[in-house]
Amino acid sequence: MARIVVVGAGVGGLATAARLAATGHQVTVFERADTVGGKLGRYTHDTPAGSFHFDTGPSLLTLPEVFHDLFEATGAKLDEYLDLVPLDPIVRHVFPGGGPTLDSCADPVEFTARIGAALGDRAAADWQRLWRRAARVWQASSRDILRRTVDSPRDLAALAWRVGDLAAIAPGRSLRGLGRRHLSDPRLRMLLDRYATYTGADPRRAPAALVAVPYAELAFGGWYLRGGLGTLADALLTRCLDLGVVVQTDATVTRIDATGGRVHGVRLAGVTAPVPADVVVANVDALTVYRDLLPHPRRLAGLTDRSLAGFVLLLGVAGNTGLAHHNVFFPDDYDAEFDAVFGDPGRGVRARPAADPAVFVTVADDPMVRPAGHEAWFVLVNAPRHGTAAGAVDWRRPGLADAYADRILDVLARRGVDVRDRLLFHEIRTPADLGVATGAPGGSIYGTAGGLLRPANRGPANGLWLVGGSTHPGGGLPMVTLSAQIVADEIGPAW
Template identity: 40%
Template sequence: MARIAVIGAGMGALAAAARLAVAGHRVAVYERTETYGGAVRRFERDGFAFDTGPGLLPLPAVYRDLFVKTGKEPLEECVDLVQVDPSARHLFADGSGAALPNASRAGVVSALDEALGAGAGRRWGDFLVRARETWDRTRRPLLEEPLWPDWQVLAEREPYPAVPHKRLLRTRRAGTLAEVGAWELRDPRLIALLESHALAYGLDPRAVPANAAVLPYMEHAFGTWYVRGGLRELARAVYERCLARRVEFHFGAEVAAILEKDGRAAGLELADGTAVEADLVVSGVAPGVLDRLVRGTAVRAEGEVPPLRGAPSRLTVLLALRGGRPEGTAHRTVVHAEDRDAELDALFGPAPGMAARPTVTVLRPGDPALVPDAAHETAVLVATVPAGGGPAGETARRADDLITVAERALPELRKRLLWHEVVTPADVEEATGAEGGAVPAPALAAAGGRMLHASNGTALSGLFTVGGWSHPGGGLPHAGMSGALVAGLIVEGPDFQGSQ
């Protein structure tokens, strides 16, 4: 039995802790804040409650597997997990809209044909077929296996089977997600639908590789899910599973350094000077934080995938509303920017900032557990913004812009508004420790490896990394899988080939 110290109590770290404890190790988690969950937090006021991090769960099989492997109670006995239907309602710049059924390719094709005109559904359906092939090619190496030592193979090959495109007497295949949209979907509304999946993860569709097609595919294939009471309930359930497996938690325990002995990780030094001995250390913090904790030893060896540094953040506006949620209201509505090119230029340009009217996701869960009574409703508005908040912290002043955009989805919003709260990138940084409140995206293949995340093992023997800033990257499913990978590497050793 090894003594294992885990730095941070984010979702990936919790998943690793539970799995390692079940394997017989003595696990202790050290979290600098006073609670667990990382970005999966809750805000409460006047009988209203809100998720301030992720509001929906894709690919719930990752957490089902975690609960099966760590105890007798399956996930559904610990949380009330429900499919969201429709998966999303999309409002486009031209005033048209479409509500897409959950986990139904045929239903989505039919809905798009009806909403956008004959042929739109077929083009999107054909795209999903190619996206499925991409998923089949990348699922194991990018989600279920440790990062390959010969990761260059993943970096060089574009797994998306793009349709040949003739232009100026030359035949080309899409290399970016934007080219997939322009050449294969052609309709600006379908392009907006496609690119919104990348934008939600802080990715520029003009720069990300074509295999980012797996992002919309995951949603369409495996459905979109909600946990009654909010996604914070999922964090609670994972935390309680850790407690049941006798994981020790130390909150308000900031780690100042990772101790080394004989060339390997040997424990932690806390900010108050306390030394914690350990045989192994699992770090669930951002790369910049980890660099400061490791003294005198490079975390990553030359030739390995370097950690991704820097990513956009999110601006979240929490709305307390008079009046109940109307019957038939979509849980999620994506209000697309009126000028998508201007939005992308502003967000990913040389001086990153917010567009005047950005793409805004409106979440209206209609969950009785989140409101004081049936005569009130909650809504959460989310937009991708620069890390740090842009020039002079402009995001704190842009909440009103998000409310204006959301009025397209929520008529008479301002008349119903009791109050609102803003969650800025600075708040995200406080919760997660990531500089500027940056939010990591899932790993993607091709693009020379620049979209891969660093491996879960490190150059310092006995030190492992978990969570969104290491393989396989950001997002709730990916964080959960990183915990499985780290546990596998520790329990089975370097020959571990991945989750089954």
């Protein structure tokens, strides 16, 4: 039995802790915040009409089998803890210029028919060809990448790629390039581009292999958890406690001790004595690990390409607007948004808030999260991370957040959804706020920008492991949960 310390009680940390405790290890989790969940945050706003409850992080659960596997591996059933609600549509796409909307769903035949009805037969045929390619990429990724450690480019090169898999993955081609090759309708290209932002990346530079992301969502479905996605954190905490894991909140790890090439424990703020450990699992951003907790200049050097962040509005809306659970309102010029959010430091072009961004609106039809006759809106737009570098924005600048919030509401009004005279309240969450709340440097949602090669799960010292969205296999709830499985499998059982 190993003494294992997990740094951070996000989904990755809790999932790893539960798996390790279920195999006989002695596990302690230290969390800097006063609650668990990490980026799976929650917020409650009380009004005379009643209470509004918001998820302030992920709003969609995909690949449900990953979570079924997690709970079964710890001796439980997912359905005993969580109420999964399938979504149809998964996302309602509202394109610029008016015209028909497009509702995605988990039935490939039905979704193709919806594309044909909304965008025409040629668009439907284009999508079918792309879908076949996406399936091939997903199968190769799922088989060879998502459930094993990938520590270096050599590991990727050593995989037994089949010729057909390599042709589908198209090394060197961007997701944007793949869309232009396969999709003639600019609206379908917009739909595909958006999935690059799921990994924090610019579709013009993100690898074509990210076509596996929409495949995973549309092939296996999108799900909501009744009561909000934050209930996943509650369920994982309960599993951990039932398995004997010690979870300490308000406990900040300031350093990982690793002399002689292996870990010996961690240091806590305000505590003189070190906490001994045979294994340390870090569920914090890889940049924080290699900059602050265990300084490592070589690994730190590879973490400069940060992912995008998000600007969020939490709205209490009177009445019913008739929106779907998830809605995306596309801009006239998607490239202008990416130019703004990512900037171009090489040409001296600074990042800035996008003037006319895509707006993502989540409205859960769930009486557990809003008073009767009202809606709780989570509004998200892509945004530069917080900071003073050319690729960032100082979101603490006086007046900036309030002015940008007003602009987003104006953008929604121009796109046919005007709720400015129906707001009971609005709350703002900037990338700076996310950075403070979760320890994500600059509020970057996914650590480094998306790609096939993320920071490795295996740390530079024996006994050090990394999990979470900033590490392999990437961001998003299922990938974070798979990172926990990879690390727990590598550590192995206590017996």
